Amino acid sequence: MTFGLQAALLLGVQLVLSPAAPTIPSNFFYRDYLNGHGDKGTGFSGVKLQVDSAQPTVFSVRGGNATVPCRFWREPESSSPRRVRVKWSWRPAAGGHETDVLVAVGSRSRGFGAFRGRVQLRREFPGDATLLMTDLLLNDTGSYRCEVVDGLEDRSTSVYLELRGVVFPYQHPGGHYHLSFPAAQQACEEQDSTLATFPQLLRSWKEGLNWCNAGWLADGTVQYPITRPRAPCGGSGHAPGVRSYGRRHLHLHRFDVFCFSSSLQGKVYYLQSSKMNLTDAQQACQEDGAQVAKVGQLYAAWKLTGLDHCDAGWLADGSVRYPISSPRRNCGPPEPGVHSFGFPPPQHKHGVYCYKSGDR
Ligand SMILES: *[C@@H]1O[C@H](CO)[C@@H](O)[C@H](O)[C@H]1NC(C)=O
Ligand SMILES: *[C@@H]1O[C@H](CO)[C@@H](O)[C@H](O)[C@H]1NC(C)=O
Ligand SMILES: *[C@@H]1O[C@H](CO)[C@@H](O)[C@H](O)[C@H]1NC(C)=O
Numbered sequence: 001m002t003f004g005l006q007a008a009l010l011l012g013v014q015l016v017l018s019p020a021a022p023t024i025p026s027n028f029f030y031r032d033y034l035n036g037h038g039d040k041g042t043g044f045s046g047v048k049l050q051v052d053s054a055q056p057t058v059f060s061v062r063g064g065n066a067t068v069p070c071r072f073w074r075e076p077e078s079s080s081p082r083r084v085r086v087k088w089s090w091r092p093a094a095g096g097h098e099t100d101v102l103v104a105v106g107s108r109s110r111g112f113g114a115f116r117g118r119v120q121l122r123r124e125f126p127g128d129a130t131l132l133m134t135d136l137l138l139n140d141t142g143s144y145r146c147e148v149v150d151g152l153e154d155r156s157t158s159v160y161l162e163l164r165g166v167v168f169p170y171q172h173p174g175g176h177y178h179l180s181f182p183a184a185q186q187a188c189e190e191q192d193s194t195l196a197t198f199p200q201l202l203r204s205w206k207e208g209l210n211w212c213n214a215g216w217l218a219d220g221t222v223q224y225p226i227t228r229p230r231a232p233c234g235g236s237g238h239a240p241g242v243r244s245y246g247r248r249h250l251h252l253h254r255f256d257v258f259c260f261s262s263s264l265q266g267k268v269y270y271l272q273s274s275k276m277n278l279t280d281a282q283q284a285c286q287e288d289g290a291q292v293a294k295v296g297q298l299y300a301a302w303k304l305t306g307l308d309h310c311d312a313g314w315l316a317d318g319s320v321r322y323p324i325s326s327p328r329r330n331c332g333p334p335e336p337g338v339h340s341f342g343f344p345p346p347q348h349k350h351g352v353y354c355y356k357s358g359d360r
Contacts, residue, residue, distance in 0.1 A: 047074045051129075051148045051155040058161050061304075062138050062262035067122070068131040068159050070146035085149040086121065086129045093142040093197040094218035101144065102131065136163065138194040138262055165262030166303035167196045167204040169211045170295065172256075173318055173343045176213060181250035184216040184257035191317060193259035193296030194218070198242075200260050201225060205242050208335075214245055215256040222248045222255050261296035265358035268293045268301035270309045275349035281314040285354035292316040293355040298323055302338050312341055313351040319343050320350050 060066040088101040100112040122130035147156035172178035195218035205225035212233040222245040226234030301307040302323035310331040320341040
């Protein structure tokens with residue numbers, strides 16, 4: 001008896017492993033196995049769940065909204081729609097763990113962490129799991145995954161969220177290659193920006209960014225974009241490209257940094273006034289109901305609103321710069337850009353760029 005059972009088990013195993021065994025679509029097999037006959041809606045129904053997004057990438061700007069598409073349906077169409085669970089999660093562009101954005105069951109939903117109050121499901125038609133985001137932050141970029149769970153079926157699709165903006169190289173007032181990774185992160189934040197991601201740097205390089213000093217990126221790598229290789233700068237015998245030093249030690253190694261800024265809610269302008277030292281400049285902006293502009297704000301105004309002014313002015317970090325959209329004689333280099341005089345002594349006299357936020 002025992003022997004016979006073992007033989008049967010062996011035979012069973014052989015049947016399963018045999019390449020000649022007929023293949024059975026597993027959901028039909030399970031339906032019959034669980035219910036005997038017919039579909040009572042347990043999840044093993046032979047109906048396949050499908051999840052799809054209409055676009056691989058969605059673009060927006062800081063402070064703007066984003067519509068991140070996702071829809072699901074069943075094949076063949078199910079006559080008795082059940083409640084599904086929709087979960088959106090986010091993998092930051094900088095890398096790192098996936099975190100929860102929103103979970104919805106039926107008509108209820110809940111946002112998580114920094115997304116709370118800024119996300120909801122669109123639900124315009126049955127199967128619409130599109131994520132609506134408002135008040136986008138600079139660091140919201142990355143991959144958003146829409147996961148739909150229907151009974152025991154679980155499908156997902158991903159959409160990349162990118163912001164339109166500007167990447168700029170930033171150097172510490174103390175000189176080149178002064179910034180550890182945490183210091184680089186802080187330097188960008190102090191200039192109303194965030195560490196640039198690799199896709200952002202790559203796009204800037206395609207748009208012509210040529211920079212001869214290596215800087216940190218959000219993923220902890222150190223790179224620099226070269227469009228015009230020269231001997232000391234990317235190597236004269238090499239093709240243009242983004243050169244990488246790879247991952248460096250976040251605390252021990254020091255470089256410059258690439259920061260990213262996007263649209264402004266306010267306005268940057270050159271304050272017409274007699275030349276001022278840095279203290280006078282801070283006071284002049286304050287008296288005008290504004291603040292000295294940060295470097296990220298000047299870059300955003302230059303890139304996104306075409307700010308063009310041929311006078312150098314103080315900025316909040318103690319540097320002196322000016323934005324040129326239409327290069328001309330006696331206005332610096334022949335390319336458009338935010339041109340810099342570095343960090344002069346604070347008693348030197350210049351004009352100033354002020355920033356007035358939008359809601360004043
Ligand atoms: C974003 O969406 C909200 C409501 O959904 C709307 O009030 C606001 O005007 C939108 N903002 C922009 C910049 O389109
Ligand atoms: C994203 O930026 C906001 C401020 O702009 C900050 O409060 C938040 O901590 C940042 N989130 C991450 C994950 O760095
Ligand atoms: C700027 O000039 C004012 C006088 O106009 C003076 O009181 C202040 O100390 C000066 N600040 C710097 C940083 O030189």
